[in-house]
Structures are given as C-alpha cells and as structure tokens.
Amino acid sequence: MSVYQEEIDRLFSKAERQLIKSASKPLPRNVHRLRTAIRRAEAVLMEVPPKLSRNQRKLVKLLAHLRRRAGKLRDIDVQIAALRGLKVSDEPGRKTQMIAALTNLRNTREKKLVKVLDRRSVQEVSKRLKRAHREMNSEDIPDPLALASQIFERLAKANQTLSETSLHQYRINGKRARYVAELAGDRPEAQKLVGQLKQMQDVLGEWHDWLTLRNTVARLTDSGQNSAMLAALNNITRAKFREALQTVSTTKLALLPRTPSAKPSMSTALSAKSAPVPRATAAVA
Numbered sequence: 001m002s003v004y005q006e007e008i009d010r011l012f013s014k015a016e017r018q019l020i021k022s023a024s025k026p027l028p029r030n031v032h033r034l035r036t037a038i039r040r041a042e043a044v045l046m047e048v049p050p051k052l053s054r055n056q057r058k059l060v061k062l063l064a065h066l067r068r069r070a071g072k073l074r075d076i077d078v079q080i081a082a083l084r085g086l087k088v089s090d091e092p093g094r095k096t097q098m099i100a101a102l103t104n105l106r107n108t109r110e111k112k113l114v115k116v117l118d119r120r121s122v123q124e125v126s127k128r129l130k131r132a133h134r135e136m137n138s139e140d141i142p143d144p145l146a147l148a149s150q151i152f153e154r155l156a157k158a159n160q161t162l163s164e165t166s167l168h169q170y171r172i173n174g175k176r177a178r179y180v181a182e183l184a185g186d187r188p189e190a191q192k193l194v195g196q197l198k199q200m201q202d203v204l205g206e207w208h209d210w211l212t213l214r215n216t217v218a219r220l221t222d223s224g225q226n227s228a229m230l231a232a233l234n235n236i237t238r239a240k241f242r243e244a245l246q247t248v249s250t251t252k253l254a255l256l257p258r259t260p261s262a263k264p265s266m267s268t269a270l271s272a273k274s275a276p277v278p279r280a281t282a283a284v285a
Helices: 003-024 028-047 054-085 092-116 119-134 144-158 164-184 188-220 228-255 267-274
Strands: none
Touching: 003 028, 003 054, 003 119, 003 164, 028 054, 028 164, 054 092, 054 119, 054 188, 092 188, 092 228, 144 164, 144 188, 144 228, 164 188, 164 228, 188 228
C-alpha cells in the first residue's frame, strides 16, 4: 500500500467513525468533525480517481446528502456561538429571543440529521467507503501537490473577478484543494501549501459564518434596519467581506504562476473599502 493510499484509508476510516459518533451523540463538535470528515472523503473521491465507479458515484451522493444535513446543523451551532459573543447593549431582550429561536431551530435540524443517520444508512455508507478504498489502485493516485495546485488554478480561472459569489467558490473548492494537498503528508512543500490554503479557508469561513448569522437575524427580526443588532452585524459582515477579498487576492498571488494573465488584480480588494453589505443569500453548506 502506498503512502497516499494509507492517507486515504485514514480519511475514510475517520469518516466512518464520525458517522457512528454523530448518530449517537450529535453534539456541536461531533457534527463539525462529521462534516469535515465527509468533505475530505468527497475531495478524494471527486479528484483522485480518473473515473468514478458505480459504487463511488453512489457514495458521493450519499455523502453529499449527509454533509448538507450536518452543514445545516453546524451553521446553527456557529450562529448561536457568535450571537452569544455579540455585545449589543441596546437590545439584550432581542438577543435572548434570537438565541431561543436558533436553539429551537437547532433541535429541529438535529432530529433531521439523526433521522438520516439511522443504523441502516450508516452501515451502507461504511460498506461503500471500504469498497471505494479497495477500488483505488496506486497507479490511479496522482501526486497530491500537483493535483491540489491544479484544483486551485482551475478555481482561480473560473472566478477571476472577486465577488460574494466567487468568494463562496473559493471557500468551498479551496477546501477541496487543501484536503487533497494533505494527502502528501509531512513534506515541507505540502505543509506550506496546506498552510496557505487553510489561512484562506479560515478567513472565508469567518466571513461566511457572520454573513449567515446576519441573514438569519434579518429574516427573523421584525424591526428591519432599525435594529441595533442588525446594524452591528452589518458592520461586522462588511469588515469580514473586505478581509476575505484581500486574503483571496493575496493567496492567488502566492499560489498562481507568475504570468501577466494569471496575476490577479488588487483593485477588487482595494475597492472593497466602500463595498456595500452583501445582500442576503441562502447559506451554502
């Protein structure tokens, strides 16, 4: 078994363990680990094999369904934590109401996640994970660093103009590039690439979390723009948006080939100083 196959085996085994753990105890940390484990498994399945087998195609669909369920629950956990740490002295009652509403929503989404993580479903996914790993041959596994670089270059080419929509793509597909790069293990160049992608992922994740909370509060509040809480969230979201634009621009400069056509423009990030608050959009799991 190659080193890369050992890493893939570890990822698939971890996904299987997290399925079992989250089914019995859907605590915030377990749900977060489940979604991350699923994303790593998806990255391998979608990028490593030259062609998906019938079993792998079915597994990708099953994992995507579970990830979306876990993602909806994880979003609520993050929003509750952020809201609790938000200091809005003018509206303590509204903050309490919002937390209560989100807690009720979490209970509903937890039940839905547990429902799809029944014993039969967990056993099927576990069986397909094992089979998918056996179906991967050493000669089918490309160099993770080269593959991760290709994923990021493909991402940058498809999203040359930075906007709210493209930032979501960098957030989602940047994770895929990072998870593929992690297959290279402790190689210095791998650690460097993973570190750069993780930094971008963290900043984009923060922006997305505050944007999602802002959209949720806007949907639940009945006072519109007169809400001090919503005004505070608008300010935070705007700042996180500017930071996300700057971070993606910096990451592109660091990772893309230094050619005139590939060099990203900094004007997008600089112009974000006067950028409006992004419009409310559906959360992306």
